[in-house]
Amino acid sequence: MTTVMVVDDHPMWREAVERDLAARGFEVVATAGDAGSAVRRALAVRPDVVVMDLQLGTGSGVDATRDVVAALPGTRVLVLSASAEQADVLEAVKAGASGYLVKSAGADELADAVTRTAAGDAVFSAGLAGLLLGEYRRLQAGPDPGAPQLTERETEVLKLVSRGLSAKAIAERLVLSHRTVENHVQNTLRKLQLHNRVELTRYAIEHGLTDPDSA
Amino acid sequence: MAGELRQRDLLAPLWRVVVAFRLVAWVLAVAGWFRERDDYPGTAAPVAVLVAMAVWTAVVTVAYSRAAGRRTRVTLLDLGVTVLVLAATVATQPAGAFGEGAPIVTSIWVAGPALAMALARGRDGGVAGAVVVWAAVTFLRGYVGDREVFNLTLLVLTAGLLGYAATITRRAELALREAAAAQAAAQERERLGRAVHDGVLQVLAAVRRRGVDPELTRLAAEQEVALRGLLTTGPEVAVGTADLGTALRLLATPDVDVAGPAEPVELPAHTAAELTAAVREALANTAEHAAGAHAWVSLEPADDEVVVVVRDDGPGIPDGRLPAAAGEGHHGVRSSICGRLADLGGSAVLHTAPGQGTEWELTIPRGTPR
Incomplete structure (x- = not known):
C-alpha cells in the first residue's frame, strides 16, 4: 500500500484530503501543518509520497520540499497548490518536487496523481509545462553558458502539454511512442533539477557554507 | 482624490x-x-x-x-x-x-x-x-x-x-505617487488575502471536498478559484504596461487551466486588455457551444511575438459552420477575436474539426521593449 503524508496549514483541508486519499486505498501515515514538523515527521515515517501545500503559516513549503528530497531519496513530493503561487511552484519543482497539481483538482485526479508520483512518474499539468517553458526561456536569455537547454523536440512536447494535450494525443500528433513522449517530459524536469542542485552546491562552496571535500 | x-x-x-x-x-x-x-x-x-x-x-x-x-x-x-x-x-x-x-x-x-x-x-x-x-x-x-x-x-x-x-x-x-499607491494596494491585498485565506477559502474547499450536492460543489469550486485568482499579487510592471500572465490567470476556473511562465509577460496595457478580451471571448464560445468541455489557455512568449493558444476538448466546429454563423449575424467570433487581433496588428487562426475540439492560436507581434 502506498504511504502518504499530507502537509497543509489548514486543518479542514488537511482532513478532507486525508479522507479522500484513505477512501481510495492510500495509507495516510502522517500529517503536518508547518514546514518544520513536516520535515521532522517525514524523516520519522518515510512516506512514499508527500502531498505538499506551499503556503504554510510558518516556514516555506519550498524549503520543506528541498529538505525532504535531500534527506529521503525514496520519498517523492507532489505539490498541491493554489494557482496563485506560480513562482513558488517553480521553485518547489526545481527543488526536487516530482509534480504539481492545482488545489482545484478533483479527488480522483489527486488519487491518480499520487499513484503516478509513487511510481516515479512526473505529474505534469499544463500549468507546470508553462512554468518550465518560461524558466528555460529565462535561463537561455541569462548569462550562464552552462544553463540547461531544451531540444527542439522537448520544446515542442512541452508546448503541447501546456496546451492541455494528453501524452497519448501528443504521441499521435508528433508520430512518437507514448513512452518517448513521457521520457521527453521527464527529461525537461530532470535537467532543471540537476542544474538547480549544481547551482546550490556551487553557491555553497563559493560562500564557504560547506567543505568542498565532503561535497 | x-x-x-x-x-x-x-x-x-x-x-x-x-x-x-x-x-x-x-x-x-x-x-x-x-x-x-x-x-x-x-x-x-x-x-x-x-x-x-x-x-x-x-x-x-x-x-x-x-x-x-x-x-x-x-x-x-x-x-x-x-x-x-x-x-x-x-x-x-x-x-x-x-x-x-x-x-x-x-x-x-x-x-x-x-x-x-x-x-x-x-x-x-x-x-x-x-x-x-x-x-x-x-x-x-x-x-x-x-x-x-x-x-x-x-x-x-x-x-x-x-x-x-x-x-x-x-x-x-x-x-x-505610484510608489505610494502600489504600497497601499499591496498592504490592502495582504490584509484581505490573510482574511480570505484563513476563512472563506477554507470553508469553500471543505464544501467542495465533502461534495454533498453536485451543484453546490461546482459553485464552491468556481468561487474558490475566482477568489484565489483575485489574491494573485502579480509581479510589478512598468507604468502603462500590464502583465498578460496575471491577466490570463484570472480567467482560470475549474474548467479552464491557464499555463504560462512565472516571469511577467509585459505588454502595453491596451494590448494586454484586448488580448485578454479575445481569450475571454474564445472561452465563452467554448462554454456556449461545448458545454462540459475543458479548456486550456497557454501563454507562450517569444522574443518577437506573443502567442496565446486557447484549446478545448469539445466536439469541435463542423466545416463551414463558422462563416455561416457570421452570416446569420453571430458576429461574436469574427469581430471579437479576429477583429481585436487585427487591430493589434496580429492574427487569429482557428484549427478545428468535428471531434477534434477547437484551438485558437492568437499571435501578436511584440514591439521593441521600452
Whole structure:
C-alpha cells in the first residue's frame, strides 16, 4: 500500500484530503501543518509520497520540499497548490518536487496523481509545462553558458502539454511512442533539477557554507 | 482624490517664481522708463503700454496662482498677449528709432510667457516660447547684433533649464505617487488575502471536498478559484504596461487551466486588455457551444511575438459552420477575436474539426521593449 503524508496549514483541508486519499486505498501515515514538523515527521515515517501545500503559516513549503528530497531519496513530493503561487511552484519543482497539481483538482485526479508520483512518474499539468517553458526561456536569455537547454523536440512536447494535450494525443500528433513522449517530459524536469542542485552546491562552496571535500 | 493630488503639486513653488518674476519685471520696466524718459518723444504712449502690462500681469498672477490656470492654453494666450503688447510699443517711438537702439518700454517683462511655457510643457515648451519672444523683439529692432545673440542665449538657456527642471519634478512626483499607491494596494491585498485565506477559502474547499450536492460543489469550486485568482499579487510592471500572465490567470476556473511562465509577460496595457478580451471571448464560445468541455489557455512568449493558444476538448466546429454563423449575424467570433487581433496588428487562426475540439492560436507581434 502506498504511504502518504499530507502537509497543509489548514486543518479542514488537511482532513478532507486525508479522507479522500484513505477512501481510495492510500495509507495516510502522517500529517503536518508547518514546514518544520513536516520535515521532522517525514524523516520519522518515510512516506512514499508527500502531498505538499506551499503556503504554510510558518516556514516555506519550498524549503520543506528541498529538505525532504535531500534527506529521503525514496520519498517523492507532489505539490498541491493554489494557482496563485506560480513562482513558488517553480521553485518547489526545481527543488526536487516530482509534480504539481492545482488545489482545484478533483479527488480522483489527486488519487491518480499520487499513484503516478509513487511510481516515479512526473505529474505534469499544463500549468507546470508553462512554468518550465518560461524558466528555460529565462535561463537561455541569462548569462550562464552552462544553463540547461531544451531540444527542439522537448520544446515542442512541452508546448503541447501546456496546451492541455494528453501524452497519448501528443504521441499521435508528433508520430512518437507514448513512452518517448513521457521520457521527453521527464527529461525537461530532470535537467532543471540537476542544474538547480549544481547551482546550490556551487553557491555553497563559493560562500564557504560547506567543505568542498565532503561535497 | 483630485484635491489631494493638486495640493501635492510639486511644481507650485516654480509657478510662484514665474509670477514673482512677472511682477518684478513690471516694476523694473516702470523704473527703466522713468530713468530713460527723455529718450521717449511722448509720455502717453509708454504709460499706456505700462498700464496694459500691469493689467496683464495681474491677470496671469491670478491665473498662475491656481492649478486650473497652469495650463498650456493659458501660457499660449499669455504669449500671444505679450507679443501684442510688445507690438504696441511701436507707438512709443518714432519710426526707425528701434533700429538705432531706442529703449523698448516692455524690457525683460516679455520673457514671462517663455518661463510659463517651460513649466507647462517642459524643456521644448520653454525653448519654443523663448525663441518666439526673442524673434518678436528682434523683428522690432530690425537687426541682429551681439546683444541680440546674447539675449537669445540667455533666454533659451533659462527657459530650457526651467522646463527641464519641471519635467524632472513631474516625473519624481509621478514615481512618488505610484510608489505610494502600489504600497497601499499591496498592504490592502495582504490584509484581505490573510482574511480570505484563513476563512472563506477554507470553508469553500471543505464544501467542495465533502461534495454533498453536485451543484453546490461546482459553485464552491468556481468561487474558490475566482477568489484565489483575485489574491494573485502579480509581479510589478512598468507604468502603462500590464502583465498578460496575471491577466490570463484570472480567467482560470475549474474548467479552464491557464499555463504560462512565472516571469511577467509585459505588454502595453491596451494590448494586454484586448488580448485578454479575445481569450475571454474564445472561452465563452467554448462554454456556449461545448458545454462540459475543458479548456486550456497557454501563454507562450517569444522574443518577437506573443502567442496565446486557447484549446478545448469539445466536439469541435463542423466545416463551414463558422462563416455561416457570421452570416446569420453571430458576429461574436469574427469581430471579437479576429477583429481585436487585427487591430493589434496580429492574427487569429482557428484549427478545428468535428471531434477534434477547437484551438485558437492568437499571435501578436511584440514591439521593441521600452
